[in-house]
Amino acid sequence: MNESRKYKTKKQVSEPTLKRLPGYLYFLEQQKEEGVLNISAPTIGKKLSCDPTQVVKDLSVTGIKGKPRVGYNTYELIHALEEFLGFNRINEAFLVGAGNLGSALMAYQEHQELGLKIIAAFDTDEVKIGKSVGGIHILDYNKLFTLSGRLNVKIGILTTPNNVAQDVAEDMVNCGVRAIWNFTSANLDLPEDVIVQTTSMSSYAAVLLRRLNDSDK
Amino acid sequence: MNESRKYKTKKQVSEPTLKRLPGYLYFLEQQKEEGVLNISAPTIGKKLSCDPTQVVKDLSVTGIKGKPRVGYNTYELIHALEEFLGFNRINEAFLVGAGNLGSALMAYQEHQELGLKIIAAFDTDEVKIGKSVGGIHILDYNKLFTLSGRLNVKIGILTTPNNVAQDVAEDMVNCGVRAIWNFTSANLDLPEDVIVQTTSMSSYAAVLLRRLNDSDK
DNA sequence: TCAAATTAAAGAAAAAATTCTTTAATAACT
DNA sequence: AGTTATTAAAGAATTTTTTCTTTAATTTGA
Ligand SMILES: NC(=O)c1ccc[n+]([C@@H]2O[C@H](COP(=O)([O-])OP(=O)(O)OC[C@H]3O[C@@H](n4cnc5c(N)ncnc54)[C@H](O)[C@@H]3O)[C@@H](O)[C@H]2O)c1
Ligand SMILES: NC(=O)c1ccc[n+]([C@@H]2O[C@H](COP(=O)([O-])OP(=O)(O)OC[C@H]3O[C@@H](n4cnc5c(N)ncnc54)[C@H](O)[C@@H]3O)[C@@H](O)[C@H]2O)c1
Numbered sequence A, B: 001m002n003e004s005r006k007y008k009t010k011k012q013v014s015e016p017t018l019k020r021l022p023g024y025l026y027f028l029e030q031q032k033e034e035g036v037l038n039i040s041a042p043t044i045g046k047k048l049s050c051d052p053t054q055v056v057k058d059l060s061v062t063g064i065k066g067k068p069r070v071g072y073n074t075y076e077l078i079h080a081l082e083e084f085l086g087f088n089r090i091n092e093a094f095l096v097g098a099g100n101l102g103s104a105l106m107a108y109q110e111h112q113e114l115g116l117k118i119i120a121a122f123d124t125d126e127v128k129i130g131k132s133v134g135g136i137h138i139l140d141y142n143k144l145f146t147l148s149g150r151l152n153v154k155i156g157i158l159t160t161p162n163n164v165a166q167d168v169a170e171d172m173v174n175c176g177v178r179a180i181w182n183f184t185s186a187n188l189d190l191p192e193d194v195i196v197q198t199t200s201m202s203s204y205a206a207v208l209l210r211r212l213n214d215s216d217k
Numbered sequence C: 001t002c003a004a005a006t007t008a009a010a011g012a013a014a015a016a017a018t019t020c021t022t023t024a025a026t027a028a029c030t
Numbered sequence D: 001a002g003t004t005a006t007t008a009a010a011g012a013a014t015t016t017t018t019t020c021t022t023t024a025a026t027t028t029g030a
Helices: A015-033 A041-047 A052-062 A074-085 A100-107 A109-114 A141-150 A162-174 A201-215 B015-033 B041-047 B052-062 B074-085 B100-107 B109-114 B141-150 B162-174 B201-215
Strands: A091-096 A116-123 A136-140 A155-158 A179-182 A195-198 B091-096 B116-123 B136-140 B155-158 B179-182 B195-198
Touching: A015 A041, A015 A052, A015 A074, A015 B201, A041 A052, A052 A074, A074 B201, A091 A100, A091 A141, A100 A116, A100 B100, A109 A116, A109 B201, A116 A141, A136 A141, A141 A162, A155 A162, A162 A179, A179 B201, A195 B201, A201 B015, A201 B074, A201 B109, A201 B179, A201 B195, B015 B041, B015 B052, B015 B074, B041 B052, B052 B074, B091 B100, B091 B141, B100 B116, B109 B116, B116 B141, B136 B141, B141 B162, B155 B162, B162 B179
Parallel strands: A091 A116, A091 A155, A116 A136, A155 A179, A179 A195, B091 B116, B091 B155, B116 B136, B155 B179, B179 B195
Antiparallel strands: none
């Protein structure tokens, strides 16, 4: 198919760009629903309040070309974005810590749109083990090692209390997990090749509170 | 140089810096627990795997000075960070949409560490109205306007389904909300002076999945 | 058919953020 | 007391990211 894909010569797409891509995708899907067949970068930029040239640069990572005076083909662009982000594949994950946040994530239906499929959850709480949330079984954390041998899961979602996060993360890595989506506040110390994406709520709170304070002086 | 300006013209702290600050705070609190009285930027940088000069620059926003060969006073730095971020004040908020994610946020105890206090939740679901989660009452969404008159709440947490997010956000603004913590995928179109912090889970998923794909060639 | 307007693409410039370098301070050690 | 090693601070350089500018394509409308 694509010859250049074999070589890792293509530079990594920057994190700011990657983070914006799902926003475009969500908007484009809305537009598609409304029957919009073509859409231009200025239109997207206007709605998402960002620079149109930024939109063009961001979308160029998909390889899709737009036509002058017409814009991009909505359908084609959606597909290319999903392909690029891996949202149209099934990316299996397991979740450890089926508490408040963990349960919310398990019940979250839109994960499917991200191609993310939580195939099992693990917990140490006797009360939770055996139950299900959002159709996902909560299993005994002790079974993590035995089960992960069969399943070939690359993604781990970490929603335990902070104080056990490091230990659980290490267990995950020993079970073959290559990427961890970390919702705890812990600063995970893991081998360099493990991909860690920390979603720190407090970072958002910090920006929000500070900006609010900045505004009223 | 104009000396007569009494207005706080201090430049806004950059978003990357703001987002890192809670990480330092969390780490410093851990260190304080362990009895560490002084800590140096290189030590912090090593543990959080970031550049020591970056640490110094980031922490300088608090106004706290470190001593050469000793580092920063742990206690003093923690206090200054909390003060700067507004974490030691009580920042009242209300939450709209007491569903899966909303309930998790309501039950989240660590919010107190962020000085964030959800004083009430609102929902349209008859079944949920009247119940409580984490000690927070779920009220009828229709009462939002009447209640917000008395309460002087500046922060709104938005965890409704995506399709009603814009309407709810507008209602919030009309009720005096100045800053919205948005957990939905909606691209909120609001007056410019309203602070919107969107915590988009899909952005993190995008980075995680893409990096995972990049790594296995 | 041809001019006008809109647009993507490519590259340049600007802005922002990070990393590197130098300097001065100071505590610990000799 | 003097020396050395460590460190924060300040500023320079680099890198990254965003915004601006130009160009070429192409559809629409005259
Ligand atoms: N609840 C939220 O809205 C929220 C928001 C932001 C961040 N977080 C973070 O997410 C994490 C979880 O928060 P929560 O509110 O869901 O807590 P929680 O206590 O409700 O859930 C933690 C779960 O982990 C389980 N657990 C404990 N030790 C375990 C272990 N060793 N192995 C496996 N499972 C174990 C517990 O039994 C529990 O079910 C925390 O780090 C918190 O800071 C939560
Ligand atoms: N659940 C998750 O883990 C998760 C993760 C990321 C993002 N999100 C986002 O958070 C939002 C909520 O997700 P969820 O899983 O909690 O959904 P949910 O359906 O469980 O909760 C939504 C709640 O909002 C209420 N609601 C509906 N219309 C309302 C209105 N007009 N006014 C007030 N309340 C109203 C519903 O009654 C319900 O209780 C969605 O935008 C979703 O994309 C959720």
